[in-house]
Every structure is written in C-alpha cells, then in structure tokens.
Amino acid sequence: MATENREKDMSAVARRFAAVINHLNPMFAQPHLGSNDISLSKCSGSMNDSYHRIHGEVSDKIPVWNVACDETGVEFTDIIYEKAEGEAIAKITINRPEGRNASRPHTIKELITKGLVSQWYSSCVRSSPTKMVVGSSPAYDMAIGVSSRVCKGKGAIAFWAGPNLVVWARYAFWARGHVATNCRSKKSSMKITNRFDQFVPVGKRLPVLAGVRCELSGSMNDSYHRIHGEVSDKIPVWNVACDETGVEFTDIIYEKAEGEAIAKITINRPERRNAFRPHTIKELIRAFNDARDDSSIGVIILTGKGTKAFCSGGDQTLRSGDGYADFENFGRLNVLDLQVQMRRLPKPVIAMVIFVIYTCQSLLSSVNCDMRMVQVKFCVASNKVAGYAVGGGHVLHMVCDLTIAADNAVFGQTGPKVGSFDAGYGSSIMSRLVGPKKAREMWFLARFYTAQEAEKMGLINTVVPLEKLEQETVKWCREIIRNSPTAIRVLKSSLNAVDDGHAGHQELGGNATLIFYGTEEVFRNKLVQMRRLPKPVIAMVIFVIYTYQSLLNCDMGMVQVKVCVASNKVAGYAVGGGHVLHMVCDLTIAADNAVFGQTGPKVGSFDAGYGSSIMSRLVGPKKAREMWFLARFYTAQEAEKMGLINTVVPLEKLEQETVKWCREIIRNSPTAIRVLKSSLNAVDDGHAGHQELGGNATLIFYGTEEGNEGKTAYMERRPPNFSKFPRRP
Numbered sequence: 125m126a127t128e129n130r131e132k133d134m135s136a137v138a139r140r141f142a143a144v145i146n147h148l149n150p151m152f153a154q155p156h157l158g159s160n161d162i163s164l165s166k167c168s169g170s171m172n173d174s175y176h177r178i179h180g181e182v183s184d185k186i187p188v189w190n191v192a193c194d195e196t197g198v199e200f201t202d203i204i205y206e207k208a209e210g211e212a213i214a215k216i217t218i219n220r221p222e223g224r225n226a227s228r229p230h231t232i233k234e235l236i237t238k239g240l241v242s243q244w245y246s247s248c249v250r251s252s253p254t255k256m257v258v259g260s261s262p263a264y265d266m267a268i269g270v271s272s273r274v275c276k277g278k279g280a281i282a283f284w285a286g287p288n289l290v291v292w293a294r295y296a297f298w299a300r301g302h303v304a305t306n307c308r309s310k311k312s313s314m315k316i317t318n319r320f321d322q323f324v325p326v327g328k329r330l331p332v333l334a335g336v337r338c339e340l341s342g343s344m345n346d347s348y349h350r351i352h353g354e355v356s357d358k359i360p361v362w363n364v365a366c367d368e369t370g371v372e373f374t375d376i377i378y379e380k381a382e383g384e385a386i387a388k389i390t391i392n393r394p395e396r397r398n399a400f401r402p403h404t405i406k407e408l409i410r411a412f413n414d415a416r417d418d419s420s421i422g423v424i425i426l427t428g429k430g431t432k433a434f435c436s437g438g439d440q441t442l443r444s445g446d447g448y449a450d451f452e453n454f455g456r457l458n459v460l461d462l463q464v465q466m467r468r469l470p471k472p473v474i475a476m477v478i479f480v481i482y483t484c485q486s487l488l489s490s491v492n493c494d495m496r497m498v499q500v501k502f503c504v505a506s507n508k509v510a511g512y513a514v515g516g517g518h519v520l521h522m523v524c525d526l527t528i529a530a531d532n533a534v535f536g537q538t539g540p541k542v543g544s545f546d547a548g549y550g551s552s553i554m555s556r557l558v559g560p561k562k563a564r565e566m567w568f569l570a571r572f573y574t575a576q577e578a579e580k581m582g583l584i585n586t587v588v589p590l591e592k593l594e595q596e597t598v599k600w601c602r603e604i605i606r607n608s609p610t611a612i613r614v615l616k617s618s619l620n621a622v623d624d625g626h627a628g629h630q631e632l633g634g635n636a637t638l639i640f641y642g643t644e645e646v647f648r649n650k651l652v653q654m655r656r657l658p659k660p661v662i663a664m665v666i667f668v669i670y671t672y673q674s675l676l677n678c679d680m681g682m683v684q685v686k687v688c689v690a691s692n693k694v695a696g697y698a699v700g701g702g703h704v705l706h707m708v709c710d711l712t713i714a715a716d717n718a719v720f721g722q723t724g725p726k727v728g729s730f731d732a733g734y735g736s737s738i739m740s741r742l743v744g745p746k747k748a749r750e751m752w753f754l755a756r757f758y759t760a761q762e763a764e765k766m767g768l769i770n771t772v773v774p775l776e777k778l779e780q781e782t783v784k785w786c787r788e789i790i791r792n793s794p795t796a797i798r799v800l801k802s803s804l805n806a807v808d809d810g811h812a813g814h815q816e817l818g819g820n821a822t823l824i825f826y827g828t829e830e831g832n833e834g835k836t837a838y839m840e841r842r843p844p845n846f847s848k849f850p851r852r853p
C-alpha cells in the first residue's frame with residue numbers, strides 16, 4: 125500500500141516536474157497548448173497559490189511523435205529517435221526488446237549521437253507501467269532547441285538490461301531481486317524503479333526523462349531468480365576466535381561461523397548497556413582488523429551482549445576533560461578511529477536488536493582481492509525490551525553500510541543532554557541518511573525513535589520481528605557473500621567516494637590500482653622495468669616535515685622524516701610512491717639537488733587516490749595531468765615554482781633549515797596547530813575531513829565547564845542545568 129502511494133506521489137511529482145521544466149525557460153516553453161490539453165495539474169485544490177496561479181497548468185496529452193534522425197542521416201537500428209510535433213521534446217527509445225533492451229556498443233554509439241550518455245548517475249524515480257517518469261534538473265540545449273528528452277525502453281519487460289555497473293551500484297550490491305531495472309516489490313503488480321533519469325551529455329545539458337515499463341506480476345519468476353535462487357537463513361554454529369596476538373578479549377566476544385565466511389563481534393558490557401570504553405574500542409579495532417585480514421571470512425557480525433542495548437555510546441563514568449580514560453592517564457576519543465575503520469573496511473557487517481551491515485574496505489588486505497563479510501550483532505534481545513542504539517552507539521550503526529532492526533529497537537542521539545556531540549560522521553552521515561531537517565531534529569531535540577520511525581526516516585534498512593532478526597541478518601549476509609567480492613568492494617568505495625573527498629577518492633583509486641595490478645598490461649611493464657632499471661642508489665634530497673596528530677594524548681608533536689641524506693651531490697629522488705608520500709606530508713623542504721616525479725605510467729602503476737587528488741590541489745589540474753601522463757622528473761626549483769614544495773635550500777643546510785621550521789611550529793599552540801591541520805584538510809576530505817574537524821571540536825568541548833555539566837548531571841542522575849551558560853551571539 126505504502127509502495128503504491130509512493131508510486132502515485134512519484135507520478136504526481138514527475139508530472140509536476142515536467143510542468144516546471146517546460147515552464148522554467150520561456151525560450152523552450154510551448155505556446156501551443158490549448159485549454160483542452162489541460163488535465164494534469166490540480167491547481168484549484170490544495171495548490172491554490174500564486175506560484176501555481178502564475179505558472180498555470182500543463183497538459184499530459186501524448187504528442188504526435190515524428191521519427192527523426194541526426195545530421196548524418198544514417199538510420200538508427202538500436203534506438204528509435206523521435207521528436208514531438210510542435211513541441212520541444214525528443215524521445216529516444218531503446219529498441220532491442222528481444223534482449224530486454226540490453227545495450228551493445230552500437231546501441232551506446234547511437235545514444236551518444238543523441239547526447240544521452242556520460243552521466244548515468246541519478247536519483248531514484250519510479251514509473252507506473254504506462255507513464256513516463258521525469259527526473260534530472262532543468263537544463264537546456266541551445267543548439268537544437270529541444271528542451272527535454274525522454275529515454276525509455278521498447279517492449280513491456282525491460283527499460284534497460286545494463287551494462288553500466290555504476291548505475292547498478294546500489295541494486296547490484298544487494299542483488300535481491302533487482303532485474304535490469306530495480307524491482308522493489310516482490311508482491312504482485314511489481315513496480316519497476318530505474319535510475320536512468322538523468323543523462324547529462326558533455327556540453328549539452330538537457331533534462332532527460334526515463335520511462336520504465338514492466339508487466340511482470342506475481343513472484344520474481346525470471347531468469348535472474350531462477351539462476352541465483354534462494355539463500356538459507358539457518359543460524360550458523362559460532363566458534364570463539366582471536367586475533368594474531370592471541371590475547372584474549374575482555375570487552376568483546378569474537379566468533380567465527382563454522383564452515384561459513386562469517387565472523388561475529390559482540391560488545392560485552394551489558395551491565396553498562398554496552399557502553400564502550402577506550403579498551404572496548406581497541407578490542408573492536410583488533411577484531412575488525414582480524415576479520416578483514418582473514419581470507420576465510422566474508423562477513424562479520426558485531427553484537428551487543430544481553431537483551432537491552434545495541435550500544436549506549438561512550439562510557440560516561442570514564443569521561444574526563446580530554447576524552448574517555450580507562451587504563452591510561454589521558455583521555456581519548458578512539459571511537460573515531462573505529463568509525464574510520466568501519467567506513468573503509470572492504471567487508472559487510474550485521475548487528476542485532478538492531479542489525480547492522482557494513483562493507484569494510486581495506487587496501488592492506490587487498491592483496492588477495494578477497495571480499496569478506498563482517499556481521500555485527502550488537503545485541504539480541506531475548507524479550508521485548510527496547511534495544512537501544514543511542515549516543516555514540518547510534519553513530520556506530522549509522523557508519524555501518526546497512527542496518528536491520530528488530531521491532532524493539534530504539535534509536536537516538538543523547539549528546540546535547542549529556543554535554544557531548546559528534547560533529548563528525550555523527551552529523552554528516554546522519555544528514556545524508558535522514559536529510560538535513562530530520563538530522564537537526566534528532567540532534568537538537570535529542571529524542572528517541574522507534575525502529576518503525578527509523579525505517580520511515582531512511583535511518584535503517586528494514587525492521588523485522590525480534591525473533592527473526594538473526595535469521596534475517598544472516599540471510600542478508602549470505603546474499604552479499606554470493607556476489608562478486610570485487611564488485612562489492614569497489615561499489616562500497618564508490619558509494620562513499622563523493623562524500624568522502626580525498627579519502628573517498630583515495631579508496632576508490634586504490635581499488636582501481638588493485639584491479640590494474642592484475643592485468644596483463646602491468647605484468648608486461650613490470651618485466652620491462654625489471655630488465656632495464658638498475659638498482660637505484662638514492663641519496664637524500666628532500667626533507668619532509670609533517671605535523672603529527674594524536675587523539676590519544678592531545679599532544680602536538682613533530683615528526684621529522686629525513687628520507688635520505690646524500691653525502692655528495694647525487695640527485696635525491698622523490699619519485700613514484702615516494703613522491704606521493706612527500707605530497708601527503710604537510711610541508712616539504714627540499715635540498716637543491718632534489719628530483720620529483722611520478723613514474724607509474726612507465727612501470728604499469730598509478731596512484732589514482734591521494735597521488736592524483738592531492739597533487740591536483742598542490743600544482744593545479746593541468747600540471748598534475750602533465751606530471752602523471754608524461755611521467756617526467758622535475759628539479760627542486762621547478763617543484764617550488766609549481767607549489768609542490770615549500771622551499772629549496774642548499775643540500776648542506778637542509779637539516780638545519782628543517783629543524784628550524786620544526787622549532788617554529790613547536791613553539792605555537794598545539795591545539796591551534798591540531799585544529800588548523802584538520803581544518804586545512806576538511807574541505808577536500810569530505811566526510812572524513814569533517815569527522816576529523818568535528819572530533820577536535822568535541823575534544824575541546826569536553827574540557828569546558830558546559831561539557832562537564834552534561835556529564836556530571838548524567839552521573840548524578842539529574843537533568844543538566846545549562847541555563848547558566850551563555851547563548852552567545
């Protein structure tokens with residue numbers, strides 16, 4: 125029912141959007157629509173406002189389509205290209221119904237001719253079997269005077285059966301019944317959703333409408349489901365596991381499923397509603413590392429022990445002015461490290477009371493290109509008590525890729541009531557999940573929400589009866605495990621990439637290198653390299669300084685990295701991955717004999733991550749292309765001119781100068797330097813940069829009287845009194 129309503133809504137939205145598009149730009153608006161044509165817009169109803177009065181109504185009468193061709197005059201075979209009579213609309217129909225409108229290269233060529241390619245990303249739109257759906261933002265094609273385009277598939281079965289992996293990303297990821305287009309419901313009168321609503325050709329920006337039809341009904345009786353079949357939801361036998369240290373876990377339980385690629389991690393502090401202390405986080409990090417590196421593991425489950433909570437966040441009894449302190453004499457916010465680890469691990473995870481799945485990416489374990497799955501069962505309620513995922517525990521579930529909740533789960537942020545906040549992932553990822561308004565509501569009011577409310581908000585994936593939770597979760601794990609590990613790995617990094625700035629780019633680029641290393645092209649290049657290159661004699665040339673950031677002790681230290689010191693005037697190379705290392709450093713001081721450059725394209729390698737994105741920031745897009753495409757070497761002087769390094773000094777003065785720079789930095793406020801470093805990176809680093817900067821804000825806040833009032837009130841079981849703190853202008 126809800127699905128049908130959404131369908132209706134979407135159709136309405138689509139029609140209205142079409143109306144807006146046609147009226148937005150008067151240049152392309154059609155003056156020919158008579159009053160008889162008006163049938164769609166219900167201006168007289170709820171939409172009785174000046175906006176609708178001014179912009180009027182729009183007809184939904186199907187135009188007369190005339191077959192068209194492009195300037196070559198060559199007839200199309202794989203598509204049908206039509207233009208509406210007297211209207212600025214073109215329609216392109218993929219015309220290979222016998223193959224479910226699967227594209228072959230020739231199809232794409234024909235589509236390209238019509239400028240429909242290059243950007244297949246889109247927001248999700250729906251269509252009923254008979255109606256066109258509108259997506260994409262308004263844009264105009266001055267050249268041909270067509271103000272909108274329609275793209276659809278011929279026949280009743282498919283809009284398009286591929287092959288663009290990126291378009292499929294979210295759907296292929298679960299591969300739970302999504303055929304060529306994404307079929308969202310297994311019930312009768314199946315609706316089809318597509319993601320082809322926005323085709324933005326380079327140089328020609330037109331609104332494009334994707335029409336999708338599907339007449340399948342009943343169960344998923346198609347070749348896709350016949351081939352891939354069902355998965356079991358039988359709960360596996362769990363055996364206790366440990367990591368390579370052999371040291372037993374105290375705050376968590378780490379298990380692996382017998383004969384299956386599933387690991388399970390349980391937060392084991394039920395007496396504290398599974399609140400974490402620094403030691404808990406350290407153990408979680410160890411277990412996740414092990415699960416990531418263990419090539420027999422494909423899924424990890426993390427769960428909270430007991431019946432009452434998934435996780436209630438940081439242990440407030442251990443909170444001090446500089447974070448959370450247990451066995452050490454300084455505080456830390458090391459859950460931030462765990463969050464980053466979870467965001468980047470290349471394997472999926474699942475939890476209970478709430479169930480969380482996330483795919484974990486790791487470049488370290490990527491050598492065998494394995495895709496593991498991590499199932500995280502935070503807590504299984506044995507009866508109908510509420511399973512809390514609150515505070516920092518709530519952020520943990522949000523960082524996970526997928527969340528499956530039992531019907532007794534409760535979600536919420538408590539920070540503003542206990543003098544805390546997560547201004548990193550806790551804010552940015554939440555805003556992405558539930559939208560900016562709901563995110564503000566969740567944080568500013570600090571309310572709790574039921575699993576059903578959470579599902580409605582898009583905070584979680586699904587809600588199942590508590591007694592079915594583990595079964596359902598295991599089933600999701602197994603469905604993911606069946607799929608291509610490399611596809612899942614790359615998809616996860618690509619799904620994060622846009623939000624994660626340099627860090628997301630780095631992850632995705634690393635995956636590209638990983639795949640490239642397995643190709644013949646690289647193999648041949650490696651041989652060439654081995655034959656021709658003498659063993660390099662490298663003299664130090666460059667001196668690199670980077671400021672060392674530590675959340676552990678809030679210290680601002682300085683690490684001076686002296687890569688190599690030349691005893692005479694040989695060239696000091698900072699090349700290939702060594703060159704990337706110096707770029708990642710905050711400052712670079714070069715000796716006058718330094719030589720800089722990337723070698724990748726000559727030796728069958730590339731760094732499509734930081735090596736590209738940070739370089740482009742340092743030297744600009746053109747110079748960066750030059751450095752990578754030509755793979756030339758540059759002198760220290762040239763490097764300085766490009767902005768690649770900070771300064772050049774005579775080789776004999778290099779160490780003196782570098783130490784001087786270090787001392788100048790050390791004299792300054794450590795907190796200022798710490799926050800400045802994260803803020804200088806923040807814009808480029810997306811969610812990751814935001815997380816770093818936000819973490820620093822929390823750290824400083826914990827040292828304030830106001831932050832402390834929140835914690836003290838929690839400890840004293842009283843409402844906090846924040847009235848004495850100024851509401852600053």
Ligand SMILES: CC(C)(COP(=O)(O)OP(=O)(O)OC[C@H]1O[C@@H](n2cnc3c(N)ncnc32)[C@H](O)[C@@H]1OP(=O)(O)O)[C@@H](O)C(=O)NCCC(=O)NCCSC(=O)c1cc(O)c2ccccc2c1O
Pocket residue numbers: 395396397399432433436437438439440441448457458459460512514515516517538539542544545546547819822
């Ligand atoms: C989770 C609850 C809503 C459950 O309520 P319930 O009534 O079921 O249970 P009790 O309240 O009686 O709790 C039983 C028992 O457990 C102890 N306990 C529960 N949660 C914690 C906790 N987080 N820390 C310490 N102890 C906890 C409780 O004191 C009871 O002990 P007894 O000895 O009295 O039996 C409810 O418990 C609740 O609201 N809990 C607190 C939730 C909370 O505010 N969490 C902290 C938010 S801040 C945070 O997590 C955080 C951590 C970080 O590391 C960050 C890092 C960087 C940025 C931000 C961070 C951040 O915000």
